[in-house]
Amino acid sequence: MKKINTHGTPLLEIESNALGMQKSPPIAAGKVRGLAVERSRMEKAWNVLITGCLFGMLAAAVSTGTAFAQNSDMDFTSSSDEGADAPAAGDDSGGGSDMDFTGGGDSGGGGGGGDLMDDLIGGSTSDATTDTAAEEVSEEISEEIFAVQQIYALRINRVELVPSVAFTLNDPFTSHTALSIGVNYWWTNVLAIGANFLWYEGLESESDLNFSVRRGSRLSVPISEYQLGAHLNFTYVPLYGKFAMFNEFIFQWDAYLLGGVGLMNTRPRAVIDPEVRNFDYDLRVAFNVGVGIRVFVSRWLAIFGEIRNYMYLERLEALDVALGAARQDTATWLQDEVAFTNNVSIHLGATIFLPFDFEYQLPR
Amino acid sequence: MRSILGFTNRLVGFPATLCLALACAATVLPAPSAHAQEIQITGPLAGQPAVRGMRMYRVDRLQLIVPALGFTLQDEFSRSLMTGLEANYHFTDYLGIGVYGAAANFGNSIRIDSDLTTQIIANGQTTGTNRLSMPDEANFGDQIARLQGLASLHLLFAPLRGKLSLFQGAFVDTDFYVMAGVALAFVEERAQNFTEAADGTRVATGVCDAANNQACLDSQTARESRIAIAPMLGVGLNLYFNSYLGLALQWRAFPFAMNPAGFDDGGGTAESSVPVPDGMLDDRDHRFYFHHMVNVGLIINLPPESQVSE
Numbered sequence: 262m263k264k265i266n267t268h269g270t271p272l273l274e275i276e277s278n279a280l281g282m283q284k285s286p287p288i289a290a291g292k293v294r295g296l297a298v299e300r301s302r303m304e305k306a307w308n309v310l311i312t313g314c315l316f317g318m319l320a321a322a323v324s325t326g327t328a329f330a331q332n333s334d335m336d337f338t339s340s341s342d343e344g345a346d347a348p349a350a351g352d353d354s355g356g357g358s359d360m361d362f363t364g365g366g367d368s369g370g371g372g373g374g375g376d377l378m379d380d381l382i383g384g385s386t387s388d389a390t391t392d393t394a395a396e397e398v399s400e401e402i403s404e405e406i407f408a409v410q411q412i413y414a415l416r417i418n419r420v421e422l423v424p425s426v427a428f429t430l431n432d433p434f435t436s437h438t439a440l441s442i443g444v445n446y447w448w449t450n451v452l453a454i455g456a457n458f459l460w461y462e463g464l465e466s467e468s469d470l471n472f473s474v475r476r477g478s479r480l481s482v483p484i485s486e487y488q489l490g491a492h493l494n495f496t497y498v499p500l501y502g503k504f505a506m507f508n509e510f511i512f513q514w515d516a517y518l519l520g521g522v523g524l525m526n527t528r529p530r531a532v533i534d535p536e537v538r539n540f541d542y543d544l545r546v547a548f549n550v551g552v553g554i555r556v557f558v559s560r561w562l563a564i565f566g567e568i569r570n571y572m573y574l575e576r577l578e579a580l581d582v583a584l585g586a587a588r589q590d591t592a593t594w595l596q597d598e599v600a601f602t603n604n605v606s607i608h609l610g611a612t613i614f615l616p617f618d619f620e621y622q623l624p625r
Numbered sequence: 626m627r628s629i630l631g632f633t634n635r636l637v638g639f640p641a642t643l644c645l646a647l648a649c650a651a652t653v654l655p656a657p658s659a660h661a662q663e664i665q666i667t668g669p670l671a672g673q674p675a676v677r678g679m680r681m682y683r684v685d686r687l688q689l690i691v692p693a694l695g696f697t698l699q700d701e702f703s704r705s706l707m708t709g710l711e712a713n714y715h716f717t718d719y720l721g722i723g724v725y726g727a728a729a730n731f732g733n734s735i736r737i738d739s740d741l742t743t744q745i746i747a748n749g750q751t752t753g754t755n756r757l758s759m760p761d762e763a764n765f766g767d768q769i770a771r772l773q774g775l776a777s778l779h780l781l782f783a784p785l786r787g788k789l790s791l792f793q794g795a796f797v798d799t800d801f802y803v804m805a806g807v808a809l810a811f812v813e814e815r816a817q818n819f820t821e822a823a824d825g826t827r828v829a830t831g832v833c834d835a836a837n838n839q840a841c842l843d844s845q846t847a848r849e850s851r852i853a854i855a856p857m858l859g860v861g862l863n864l865y866f867n868s869y870l871g872l873a874l875q876w877r878a879f880p881f882a883m884n885p886a887g888f889d890d891g892g893g894t895a896e897s898s899v900p901v902p903d904g905m906l907d908d909r910d911h912r913f914y915f916h917h918m919v920n921v922g923l924i925i926n927l928p929p930e931s932q933v934s935e
Binding site: 470502503 | 679698699741744745748754755759762765784786787790791792793799886888889890902934
């Protein structure tokens with residue numbers, strides 16, 4: 262495989278020598294010339310100089326079709342094969358190419374008489390430089406390695422879809438399993454606003470502990486059940502990191518904090534007096550805070566896990582059962598005081614960023 | 626050519642002329658095409674490891690996590706504060722073996738009962754049907770099962786190694802690992818009260834009824850310890866402040882069966898899937914219990930210097 266120089270420095274060096282920018286046509290020392298004669302000669306010199314510039318650039322345009330700045334078309338050696346090996350040092354024959362920068366004879370670079378083109382272009386003095394540069398072109402390796410890499414997966418100005426499943430962690434009596442869908446908009450790379458919706462009904466179940474406690478201690482624990490929840494959230498990403506797996510694969514991850522407010526539709530489940538009592542769902546204001554971690558599988562897909570605490574005030578079933586006609590009175594079915602309830606849930610799911618791809622405005 | 630250039634020189638001077646010439650030449654030059662992706666793919670970085678000069682915090686080192694502070698989760702009647710230590714030795718930067726040991730509630734000198742236990746003590750009732758399960762609600766706290774300690778032998782596998790940045794300012798080396806092994810759970814439960822005949826039938830020792838209430842009360846406070854063998858599975862995240870100090874965050878699970886409340890819950894003839902009491906306290910009253918806990922510990926790596934990869 263060819264060694265490729267991405268900077269093209271040698272090429273530029275060759276061009277500068279070819280243009281002879283370091284040299285100027287000498288004026289014979291010791292002679293005094295008339296002003297008109299001097300101007301005429303200077304005009305001639307400038308014209309030649311400019312012509313040489315144009316010619317040189319045109320030559321570069323013909324040969325440089327791509328950024329492969331090495332001895333493909335600009336062959337400064339006797340070999341005109343593309344991709345040939347680096348020319349031998351000191352080889353200044355220069356045959357076989359239209360742009361022969363090796364010139365005749367002069368090896369010192371430069372000065373005085375002989376062919377003006379050679380003098381201007383740099384003739385033989387650039388032979389060694391050319392050969393050396395050609396060698397350098399074929400051998401020099403200059404990879405673009407940046408100290409600070411661009412972030413693999415940007416979040417800014419992207420929409421995030423977050424489907425997940427939620428499981429309750431802190432309720433030993435009832436499992437509040439839910440299906441959740443969320444959407445977030447990242448207006449900066451670390452801040453997002455969004456909403457999530459959870460559906461609980463049909464997915465909850467009462468644990469065996471509840472039955473065991475009722476039978477063993479004659480004590481019923483009032484429980485509640487959820488139907489749905491809807492919340493507005495802010496998300497902030499303070500942690501961003503990378504993991505290398507077996508020192509071969511690298512993937513990005515971040516950790517985030519979130520919090521917000523919303524509504525939950527809940528009701529007590531009749532366990533004290535299930536024969537008579539029957540409750541309807543009611544909306545309750547709920548706050549939520551949480552922490553999560555997101556691992557990027559690709560630029561648009563990630564898996565995540567988060568622990569979120571949904572906090573709200575619940576009305577629980579009354580522990581006492583009224584007797585007689587009062588038993589049917591719904592006013593006696595609920596406890597007088599509200600219970601501050603923490604529903605600590607773990608969300609597991611995937612996150613999808615839209616649009617799927619993004620472009621940096623600046624190269625680095 | 627000369628006359629044109631001469632006119633130009635007179636009009637705007639040489640620098641402008643040169644710029645004009647260069648500009649004209651530039652229009653002839655085709656825009657070079659970029660092959661940066663090819664360069665990077667075919668360059669010297671191709672096939673190279675993702676990380677060079679990586680500090681290997683684990684290989685050929687003893688990793689002590691002391692103190693290892695833990696707290697059991699989702700306990701129904703009593704929670705356990707675990708204090709212990711962990712020692713791991715790694716053969717490679719990915720694999721290691723370790724031991725862990727911890728005592729609960731400082732040798733059970735303290736009790737951390739759940740609110741359910743408090744509610745049962747306050748509002749529970751003893752009747753003829755649950756006299757063996759709970760002879761006296763006031764002493765319910767004396768009959769629940771408590772974890773005394775935990776010990777484990779485990780393997781560690783750390784496939785993930787990386788860094789994290791905190792507020793884009795502080796950077797910490799991290800690694801993520803999983804561990805699996807066997808755990809010994811030292812459990813103290815309500816004492817069993819049966820004798821087993823040669824044919825395998827079990828008979829309750831003593832009768833627990835209203836007429837023999839003292840026998841019931843004595844059985845409520847009788848305790849016995851046992852060692853439960855359980856699988857242990859866990860995950861952890863280590864944060865390394867330097868080559869010899871760090872912070873370990875772990876979650877580990879050690880499920881096994883026990884009788885957490887000391888109730889007579891099973892063993893009788895069941896007409897449905899619901900377990901029926903049999904009038905005895907034995908292993909048939911045990912139920913599967915998913916014990917799990919979180920741990921935080923200070924990491925001390927020995928020797929203090931870590932190896933660095935190529």
